[in-house]
Amino acid sequence: MRIRIPAGLAAGIVLALGATACSSSTSSGPTGTSTPASGGNAGKTLTVWYMDGDLSDAAVKAINDKFTALTGAQVKVQIQQWDGINTKVATALAQDNPPDVLEIGNTDVPLFAASGGLSDITSALPDLQAGGQHWLPGLEGPATVGGKSFGAPLFAGNRAVIYNKKIWAAAGITAPPTTFAQLTADLDAVKAKNTAPDFSAFYFPGKYWHGALQFVWDAGGQLAAQSGGKWTGTLESAEAQKGLTAWKDFVGKYSSAASRDVETTAPDFNTLFAQGKAGAILNSSINSILKVGPSLKDQIGTFPFPSATDGRTQPVFLGGSDLAIAAKSKNQSLALAYLKAATDPAVQASAIVGIDHWIPASTEVIDQTIGSLPATSQAFFTAAKTSVPTPAVAGWATVESDKSIDDFFADIATGRKSPAEAAKSLDAHLDQALNAPVS
């Protein structure tokens, strides 16, 4: 159910990039400011749920300050743990006195939107996107259900290639590749130089759909298409099959045999990389690697995964969070003002990017801030500009939670099923799950 970047990792990014603040503490006391300002809202308090490990205290405070300046109301922040969060959010939304604003993982938003728990903010979009802000499709898409919008983007994180410069240099490569052909040529060289059975030129676990889907999208394929209100799994399409075959060839050639049926965590691919058992991996930050191997700091390079089409990068899956308003909240207009404060371009630039080094809500803010980032962060920002959302429908959470999407890719990587066979059975499951009525 939780589709996003692991919380620990998020906390780590902050540390690794040298931000001064540490990750959100678990304290749930009020951290809002208390400067009553203009408007009749002084004395009112808005309750906001943030997720553990996502935004730092300093970034949350920057948003709260902006909100207080706009409205005069105060903010009570409550930090929630990821474990069992969907059940917790569902229960909270069912209460008569729910939190007013909630941070929700971007692929979980459709689930709650379709169940009637969130407020429709479509009419407020022109105001929220004032100044021609283009929200990232990977964040806005999942929050849009049936043409209506139920959430505003808060931040995102995505994946880029992380490689070990020393291992690559030993194979005679000094510059990161910019085309897919260059990448495979480089990996061939790395592979030829390192022949140990447990070494992977590019370690790519079989159960890693966030990464594997990039190949499908790059070939022009999609998970599912909607027409006439009905979703259809489209992994059997020629484009998707081309992408799946390309992925199978890629992992078959460059990733170890042991990686075919495992997730990223067991064995932990950051550890494999840190111990020199992998020349490159695809991940959302370099920080978990540095935790295992701090000495690698100057040895790590990053670049966006190049597309099979020259001059482009592979579309990425954008993990991240949206802010949504509880339908039963009694402070609807204040809650909307909070969304406005959080998506404000200046706050996004200073807090989300400046403090936390997350990907901000709009492409405009990305362009504006990318120059000021450390070199290893830039590849992630570049890659984020081409992102694809998962199907914006409640049933998507099913496909993710029952692990059928993990099994799908593992079946292909291990050869248990051909891409065509695997696609046939997952398409059937998608047809059923994505169209399941929300009761």
Added chain:
Amino acid sequence: MRNRSLNAIPTSAPGRRGTAPPRRVAPGPPGPPAARRPRRTPQPYILLAPALVLLAVVVGYPLVRLGVISTQGFGLRTLITGRTSSVGAANYTAILHDAQLAPILLRTVVFAATLVAGTVAVGLGAALMMVAVGRRLRSAMMLALLGAWAMPTVASTLVWQWLFQPTYGVVNWLLTQLRVFGDYRQHDFLAHPVSGFVVVWLLVVWISVPFVALTLYAGLTQIPGEYHEAAAIDGAGYWRRVRTVTLPFLRPVLMLVTVMSVIWDFNVFNQIWILTKGGPDGGTTTIAIWSFTKAFASQSYGQGAAIAVFSVVLLAVLAGWWVRRLVVAGEEA
């Protein structure tokens, strides 16, 4: 009636021998109160009341709620809006017509049967060994068993995941060191349904053996030594004594641990979910995993509840039938 039968279990074994040894076999409730039954006194009910109330709240209410939800179209919207709608038996019909039902049931039964057999066999072996060895070794065994028992299942499952994982797995390394099977360091045990099942089986048996072993050991210590002595004087060897003296005496305890193992192993969840998530390709999906994915992955709480009710009924029928059979066999002898 069933309650009375259960009460009768602990006392049936000595009777079966036709010898009536001292009543040390099991500290069960007083014998069948057949003679006293007509005199209805309120005291027993007053004493029972707190336990009954507690059971009704902690077990009864959730069970009733489960039954109610299983007849409703209960999903996330229901949870948030609180508006429920009855769908009659639709959840049950959907399950019974699901093509997955038969393979999942078969898998669950085979899995539970092999687990129970393994647990009881290993547990009985350990118990017999504890009786046979000296005091120090016995204490060491008890400590080891208690340690395994005290470990939370999630923690031990994560340890298992590490023991059997490619590249860093300890078992992979050990197998490689044996130099018999070749290089196993890159082998992924969980990638194949059979070896995945074996890994889960080992883990569940490892977790379940302590209870069985300690309970059986307690039962063993209650067997009067004279019987073994008499059998030994008559020339019975060790295995003969186990068969003709130990096992008949141990029968009620053995039955108890077997029934409990059946119930537990039928519902194994953590170990399977963490290690294999029911995969590969549904190869380790048992009824507990199925119920969970229906309820919490598909947000169809109604259908998940229906599967749970279905498995409760199935278990009750199986266990009830089996307990009755054993009790009847015990009384006839």
